[in-house]
Amino acid sequence: MSAxxxxxxxxxxxxxxxxxxxxxxxxxxxxxYVAPMVRTGSLVNTVWKYSRTSPFRIPDTRRALGGKAARxxxxxxxxxxxxxxxxxxxxxDVVAQSxxxxxxxxxxxxxxxxxLASLAHYDRVLTLVNAAATAxxxxxxxxxxxxxxxxxxxxTLNAHIKTILLSCGSFAPSTxxxxxxxxxxxxxxxxxxxxxxxxxxxxxSANPVSNSITAGLDVLSKMLVIPNTEHRICTAIKDTxxxxxxxxxxxxxNDSSLLIFAASENPTKEDPSAFKTFWKGSExxxxxxxxxxxxxxxxxxxxxxxxxxxxxxxxxxxxTVQA
Numbered sequence: 289m290s291a292x293x294x295x296x297x298x299x300x301x302x303x304x305x306x307x308x309x310x311x312x313x314x315x316x317x318x319x320x321y322v323a324p325m326v327r328t329g330s331l332v333n334t335v336w337k338y339s340r341t342s343p344f345r346i347p348d349t350r351r352a353l354g355g356k357a358a359r360x361x362x363x364x365x366x367x368x369x370x371x372x373x374x375x376x377x378x379x380x381d382v383v384a385q386s387x388x389x390x391x392x393x394x395x396x397x398x399x400x401x402x403x404l405a406s407l408a409h410y411d412r413v414l415t416l417v418n419a420a421a422t423a424x425x426x427x428x429x430x431x432x433x434x435x436x437x438x439x440x441x442x443x444t445l446n447a448h449i450k451t452i453l454l455s456c457g458s459f460a461p462s463t464x465x466x467x468x469x470x471x472x473x474x475x476x477x478x479x480x481x482x483x484x485x486x487x488x489x490x491x492x493s494a495n496p497v498s499n500s501i502t503a504g505l506d507v508l509s510k511m512l513v514i515p516n517t518e519h520r521i522c523t524a525i526k527d528t529x530x531x532x533x534x535x536x537x538x539x540x541x542n543d544s545s546l547l548i549f550a551a552s553e554n555p556t557k558e559d560p561s562a563f564k565t566f567w568k569g570s571e572x573x574x575x576x577x578x579x580x581x582x583x584x585x586x587x588x589x590x591x592x593x594x595x596x597x598x599x600x601x602x603x604x605x606x607x608t609v610q611a
Contacts, residue, residue, distance in 0.1 A: 324555035338600035429480035
């Protein structure tokens with residue numbers, strides 16, 4: 289089958305690198321912050337469910353002369369994981385268009401398609417993670433008195449961090465405790481009396497809460513027992529209305545909830561990350577080109593395959609922040 293016009297122009301003007309750059313720029317974000325990517329070469333993979341046993345039992349490494357060595361076993365269960373296939377297509381009317389116009393239109397369509405693919409991926413990841421994460425009681429910031437805050441917020445977060453660490457241990461030193469704040473959850477946290485008082489060093493009559501300085505969530509990590517926790521705020525927005533509807537209903541993908549979880553900076557099949565994204569291939573997405581039946585529209589498409597896997601949901605919490 290001969291190459292389409294936009295495929296030929298894409299190769300001639302090095303649009304392939306532009307496509308790969310757009311894919312990587314749009315996909316590398318909060319989705320893999322929550323569920324780190326583990327690359328795989330096939331659609332069906334054997335994966336491990338993380339075990340809380342072997343990484344914590346210290347083996348007796350002493351061996352008698354002529355005796356046998358203690359054996360190390362990962363201790364988890366395995367299962368076959370079949371990746372889900374995904375695709376998005378977009379078309380360009382090539383009739384009466386110059387080569388330069390087609391290249392510019394293709395780049396614009398690439399940007400839009402990869403952005404929508406990324407948003408769809410992010411929304412699916414958070415939907416699956418929210419369903420699998422361990423539910424915890426809500427944090428109510430309205431319980432603090434102006435001058436004698438209970439400091440229950442930081443204590444609650446520290447308790448969750450402790451449980452997450454106990455679910456991971458030191459089996460993977462690159463594993464971090466991460467927070468993903470919904471927009472509303474972050475706003476309420478930063479407006480809470482406890483947060484402001486801790487930033488200000490305590491509320492006194494000489495230092496009223498109303499004059500507290502404004503601080504971001506990066507300050508919160510310094511208040512916790514583990515000072516290198518990572519924090520992000522979800523700012524992704526989606527239209528929650530029906531796809532065919534003319535009216536819009538926009539909302540944050542994650543708004544009032546807070547996710548706390550373990551995630552590895554160098555994910556593998558065995559690390560204790562709460563969630564992982566098994567992703568087929570090394571280039572992010574595969575591209576394809578084809579013509580419509582009337583030969584007037586030439587189509588550009590993206591294909592990719594992945595599966596979000598709950599590997600260690602005990603190392604995760606989902607809760608809401610309310611006032």
